[in-house]
Amino acid sequence: MVTSGPGATNAITGIADALLDSIPMVVITGQVGTSLIGTDAFQEADIVGITRSCSKHNYLVRRVEDLERIIHEAFYIASSGRPGPVVVDVPKDVQFAEYEYVGDIVTEHKTYKPILDASPSVIADAVNLIKNAKKPVFYTGGGVINSGPEASKALRELVELTGIPVTSTLMGLGSYPSSGDKWLEMLGMHGSYQANMAMHDCDLMICVGARFDDRITGRIDAFSPNSKKIHIDIDPSSINKIIQVDLPIIGDVKSVLNDIIQLWKDGDCAKEQPSLDPWFKEINEWRSKNSYDYNKTKDIIAPQYAIERLYELTKDKDTYITTEVGQHQMWAAQHFKFEEPNHWMTSGGLGTMGYGLPAALGVQVAHPDAIVIDIAGEGSVQMCMQEMSTAMQFNLPIKIFILNNERLGMVRQWQQLLHGSRYSSTYSEALPDFVIMAKAFGCLGLRVSDPDKLDDTIKEMLAYDGPVLVDVMVEKHANCLPMIPSGASHNEMILEDVLADTEVSDAGKRMV
Amino acid sequence: MTNDKHTLSILVDNEAGVLARVIGLFSARGFNIESLTVSEIDKSSHVSCITIVTTATDNVITQIKLQLLRLVPVHSVVDLTLGPPHVEREMALIKVASVGQKRVEALRLADAFRAHTIDAAVDSFIFEITGSQDKVNQFIKLMIPLGLVEISRTGIAAISRGSEAVHDLED
Ligand SMILES: Cc1ncc(C[n+]2csc(CCOP(=O)(O)OP(=O)(O)O)c2C)c(N)n1
Ligand SMILES: [Mg+2]
Numbered sequence: 001m002v003t004s005g006p007g008a009t010n011a012i013t014g015i016a017d018a019l020l021d022s023i024p025m026v027v028i029t030g031q032v033g034t035s036l037i038g039t040d041a042f043q044e045a046d047i048v049g050i051t052r053s054c055s056k057h058n059y060l061v062r063r064v065e066d067l068e069r070i071i072h073e074a075f076y077i078a079s080s081g082r083p084g085p086v087v088v089d090v091p092k093d094v095q096f097a098e099y100e101y102v103g104d105i106v107t108e109h110k111t112y113k114p115i116l117d118a119s120p121s122v123i124a125d126a127v128n129l130i131k132n133a134k135k136p137v138f139y140t141g142g143g144v145i146n147s148g149p150e151a152s153k154a155l156r157e158l159v160e161l162t163g164i165p166v167t168s169t170l171m172g173l174g175s176y177p178s179s180g181d182k183w184l185e186m187l188g189m190h191g192s193y194q195a196n197m198a199m200h201d202c203d204l205m206i207c208v209g210a211r212f213d214d215r216i217t218g219r220i221d222a223f224s225p226n227s228k229k230i231h232i233d234i235d236p237s238s239i240n241k242i243i244q245v246d247l248p249i250i251g252d253v254k255s256v257l258n259d260i261i262q263l264w265k266d267g268d269c270a271k272e273q274p275s276l277d278p279w280f281k282e283i284n285e286w287r288s289k290n291s292y293d294y295n296k297t298k299d300i301i302a303p304q305y306a307i308e309r310l311y312e313l314t315k316d317k318d319t320y321i322t323t324e325v326g327q328h329q330m331w332a333a334q335h336f337k338f339e340e341p342n343h344w345m346t347s348g349g350l351g352t353m354g355y356g357l358p359a360a361l362g363v364q365v366a367h368p369d370a371i372v373i374d375i376a377g378e379g380s381v382q383m384c385m386q387e388m389s390t391a392m393q394f395n396l397p398i399k400i401f402i403l404n405n406e407r408l409g410m411v412r413q414w415q416q417l418l419h420g421s422r423y424s425s426t427y428s429e430a431l432p433d434f435v436i437m438a439k440a441f442g443c444l445g446l447r448v449s450d451p452d453k454l455d456d457t458i459k460e461m462l463a464y465d466g467p468v469l470v471d472v473m474v475e476k477h478a479n480c481l482p483m484i485p486s487g488a489s490h491n492e493m494i495l496e497d498v499l500a501d502t503e504v505s506d507a508g509k510r511m512v
Numbered sequence: 513m514t515n516d517k518h519t520l521s522i523l524v525d526n527e528a529g530v531l532a533r534v535i536g537l538f539s540a541r542g543f544n545i546e547s548l549t550v551s552e553i554d555k556s557s558h559v560s561c562i563t564i565v566t567t568a569t570d571n572v573i574t575q576i577k578l579q580l581l582r583l584v585p586v587h588s589v590v591d592l593t594l595g596p597p598h599v600e601r602e603m604a605l606i607k608v609a610s611v612g613q614k615r616v617e618a619l620r621l622a623d624a625f626r627a628h629t630i631d632a633a634v635d636s637f638i639f640e641i642t643g644s645q646d647k648v649n650q651f652i653k654l655m656i657p658l659g660l661v662e663i664s665r666t667g668i669a670a671i672s673r674g675s676e677a678v679h680d681l682e683d
Binding site: 048049052053056057060077109110111112235236237239240241 | 525528529532533536537540571574575578579581582584585586587
């Protein structure tokens, strides 16, 4: 809920973020009185106009008689179908007007009708493809999370039944457990070697609630050239938007997966399946490259090591992770292990620096007794630093875990790769002293730069009953690897740190 | 894959801002609009029909349709070019100012094209012409040397042939 004019325009980035990651959200914005609308009144902004292209839907409530219906509709539209943000702009006079509240919850809409169930014939086609595949792979995404915990359960069951390996986008982490033996790790630009190679070489790709984003596909014309593709998505416009698929299945992930499971069991399909052993043999060879490996520096904390230790020291607790955007985000995705859905909140589609801290506050409100950690970069964390005051105000004991490389690391990495190491504006000589800053807000501030003291610092952070900021001084020029460079395909990953010598084609430089 | 011209008929709830949503979608996603007409067709149920002519490949046309259907106030989208046989008409008002032989020739051509003369002064005419876009274009071309001053065109209105409605308005 935000005030009119500047309050509402400040919410735009968050709204656009929710749209790209399909996050249900209702934003109520104040507006000047109806008689003043259109007169350039004090703190007036055309919010319905401004948010039209970055919201799933929006409303200007002109009459109090419509308020109840619109609010209920807003929640229904935000949370059903492919979820997204809905903006309700409420003029001041409507806020003050009185009208009877009936309480009719909206569960359908005249024109907006999401498709939830797929037809039996496409389910049968899917089962047929799956049971005949020799090199199948599940490519899962945020849609599995959005479909609810039941969808993750169904995914796990189907993987168990079919024995098919699973990879996930950044947004889908946790839907299949990291500890599962079919887990290939994340795919895409900074995904694992085995996940990307499996995508490239598979004969059947089963895309579940993912949308072939450019960070996932790499070069389109070289994307998984020899596979049949099944695409399960609740949004018909996602089908064939980027990649042409052989079998589109429009419906809610949970319902579609359960239908497939049912038919698979009824037909005793596992019996007819070819052995996947040769496929896993190939996969295990790719796995043996250990593409997430990194240089464990002795005197300096490697950023990946910091995440690994954070994971080890929190894995037995009820832990939720949010992130900012940059290298630290990718390292968190690679090295923190997620066992359950909805424990990982990150800005994927829009890539919004500043997301993690306010998101952590929201998660902490929802889970007061959980450990909520914002894995941050020193650049991103400054975007919404003021929210530490909110943490104090509402007793939200969030932990801000900064991987401080004194660099806008991800941009520096790209300047190294694409601009011949001509670094520009990615180094700040004017960083605040985060420990003093934390204290200024009344939070606990800690700093660590010695790898041997890292564990104790993390333990101190976890033991403190209140908001904590930990400034972890890490290796300054570590690169986020492995990486599919711009304009390359899944089987052309860079595994070692050779970024300075990597040739990127001109087309590639322009593309990504 | 070829770029073809398609005529889309879009039924929408006639609520505030609905046209902005539709054309905003076209500009945001880089689709083009060659012609656009919009008018309420059912006052009691507040339904409007938007007719858009666009040129794109088949894949892009499919995307346009599916993206339009994501908009909450959109009832239905029909690609008349791919659908049942249909007719398209456009109306144009054309002002021509000339005297003497040119004036006579303009009037003669207007007659041949079955354009109506809806305003006449000693040195000008306004013609109203209705027909296919080609016919209207052709007529306008002929008027250029005969003193064409100004044009106002409606854009294309289109409807399917036969007894059936293309839009299912049941729900
Ligand atoms: C609001 C915003 N501005 C700019 C960017 C572009 N950008 C992506 S990552 C990044 C650097 C982030 O630096 P930091 O938070 O220190 O993370 P690091 O990469 O060093 O881990 C920038 C500037 C962005 N994603 N969001
Ligand atoms: Mg940094």
